[in-house]
Amino acid sequence: MKFLIKSFLNKLIWIIVLLLVIAGGTSYFVQRYNGKVEQEYQFVIKRFSKQSQLVVADAGIDTKAHKTFESKATKDWPEWTKGIQKVFVNREMNIEIPVKTEFKLELKNLSKSDVNIKDNVLTFKHPLTVNVDSQPVGNVEIKDSKSGIVDKAVDLFTSSKKGQEFLSEKSGDALEATSKKIMSQKDKRQKVAKYSEEALENILNLNSDEKITVKISESDLKFVNIDSKEK
Structure with a gap:
């Protein structure tokens, strides 16, 4: 026992x-x-914190914006623009603006609670803000909608730096409309999502032995038109 x-x-x-x-x-x-x-998590957040805004370089879009000024609208323009106003008296002035639209990811305020990492795959728990920014590039051109002929006075005006800056300043709403149009196109949003994955992987995997894959869908992005006056 x-x-x-x-x-x-x-x-x-x-x-x-x-x-x-x-x-x-x-x-x-x-x-x-x-x-x-x-x-x-600490590694990812640290890498992201070094980039307040990350430009998604390969997602940039080149296009042209158009702006029309009625003759009466130009009457409030400064004295030095009188020469160009005389050319378009009693008719519309149409301008064409070469535009570059960029997409910038907001990373500065991200924290551990915003991301999820599993098996070296990173996803986002909350929508990632993408600032959509359309800026004029190259020279603004004035077009005569009736004949297509550019007057010498018009050519002189648009060739000056002052004239270019003035027309760009007066065309802010055209840039806003360009950003708005691009944001509304599903294929453009999907393109931004694709290249955002690559851009984020590049900064995470630079000089790092352990590679992280980033997965982003269109629904993971919140597009914000920073050219909009309605802020």
Whole structure:
């Protein structure tokens, strides 16, 4: 009887020791895994924090915006523009503006709660803000809608730096409309999502041994027209 009790106690002790070893080993690996995951999050947020805004270079779009000024609208223009006003008296002035639209990811306020990392794949829990910015590039051209002929006075006006700056300033709503139009196009939004993945992977994996894949869909992005006057 004593032998059976002793044998039972020995087995019980062995089982308890085994369970403690398993529990300790599990705890070790869980802590090690959690520590690794925490390091991944810290690494990602640190990389993102170095980029207040990330331009999605390959997603940029070149297009042309158009703006029409009625003759009466030019009467409030400064004195030095009188020469150009005389050319378009009693008719519309149409201008064509070469435009470059850029997409900039807002990264500066991201925190651990905004991202999810699993098996080296990063996704976003909340929509990532994309600032849509359309800016004039190249020379603004004045077009005669009736004949297509550009008067010498018009040519002189548009060739001057002052004239270019003035027309660009007066065409802000055309730039806003360009951004708005591009934002409304699904294929453009999908293009931005695709190149956003690549842009973010580039900054995360630069000089890093452990590669992270970024997954972004169109619904993960919130497009904001920074040219809009309705802010």
